[in-house]
Amino acid sequence: MGSVQIRTYVVRAGRLDEWIEQWRTLIVPLRREFGFEVHGSWMDRERNAHIWVISYAGEGPFEEANAAYWASPKRKALGVDPTEFLVGEEVRAVETVL
Numbered sequence: 001m002g003s004v005q006i007r008t009y010v011v012r013a014g015r016l017d018e019w020i021e022q023w024r025t026l027i028v029p030l031r032r033e034f035g036f037e038v039h040g041s042w043m044d045r046e047r048n049a050h051i052w053v054i055s056y057a058g059e060g061p062f063e064e065a066n067a068a069y070w071a072s073p074k075r076k077a078l079g080v081d082p083t084e085f086l087v088g089e090e091v092r093a094v095e096t097v098l
Helices: 016-033 062-071 073-077
Strands: 003-011 036-044 049-056 086-094
Touching: 003 016, 016 036, 016 049, 016 073, 049 062, 062 073
Parallel strands: none
Antiparallel strands: 003 049, 003 086, 036 049
């Protein structure tokens, strides 16, 4: 499975549904195009949170692939600025044990 991250985002109040829609329809397809796999995604309305699991098993480390994703013209063309939606972020690199 390669490198795996669990990401928890705290979304601005009232913007969770809009964020999820942008993430699902624009960000996830582009992530997949860059060789990432999204294993699941959950919404915690009580905490205005979005939790998701992403992995990368391609050539090179996750960090390099992630940097290439962010630097790409396709990412810039999406028109989705996470800072408009997110007020907090926790990223945990985890290892598969089962």
